[in-house]
Amino acid sequence: MSREVQITFDANDPRTLSTFWRDVLGYVHPAPPGIELPGGADPLAAWDDFLEQAGVPQEQRNSASALEDPGGQGPRIFFQQVPEGKIAKNRLHLDVRTATDLRGAERMAALEEECTRLVALGAERIRRHEPEPPMSIGFIVMTDPEGNEFCLD
Numbered sequence: 001m002s003r004e005v006q007i008t009f010d011a012n013d014p015r016t017l018s019t020f021w022r023d024v025l026g027y028v029h030p031a032p033p034g035i036e037l038p039g040g041a042d043p044l045a046a047w048d049d050f051l052e053q054a055g056v057p058q059e060q061r062n063s064a065s066a067l068e069d070p071g072g073q074g075p076r077i078f079f080q081q082v083p084e085g086k087i088a089k090n091r092l093h094l095d096v097r098t099a100t101d102l103r104g105a106e107r108m109a110a111l112e113e114e115c116t117r118l119v120a121l122g123a124e125r126i127r128r129h130e131p132e133p134p135m136s137i138g139f140i141v142m143t144d145p146e147g148n149e150f151c152l153d
Helices: 014-025 043-053 104-121
Strands: 006-011 064-067 076-081 094-096 124-129 139-143 149-152
Touching: 006 014, 014 064, 014 076, 014 104, 104 124, 104 139, 104 149
Parallel strands: 006 076, 094 149
Antiparallel strands: 064 076, 124 139, 139 149
8 A cells, every 4th residue: 555745844934935845846835724715815824814713822823834736746745843953964855857858958958947946936056967977967956945955857
């Protein structure tokens, strides 16, 4: 029997980090439990209202956030607030696969274009790895706004 996977990030600011990854991946913030949002409604505003009505103290309202693939194919991503900051390299990272069907200069140009978009969202570019056939077709190492490493692949 197969299992579903949820990817969980420890975060200082779950809402901000989830918004960054929402924009990177094209995911969405789900509606609060039991609430059907009308088209175009802001799920984060709905969460604000939900947490206020539930009596959650203001200082606890950014303790978690989640994202879902609107197409239902990708894993759910969860962001949980932790008191400590990131202190070491990730032992697990995401590969954001944006140019898998391209090779050579065309691939690296597509990765550079996506890198520029992600930097504008708050990512930091760390280094570019040139293609080294047959083992690597090239990629760019980046970090999200809290310093979590990921690759553009």
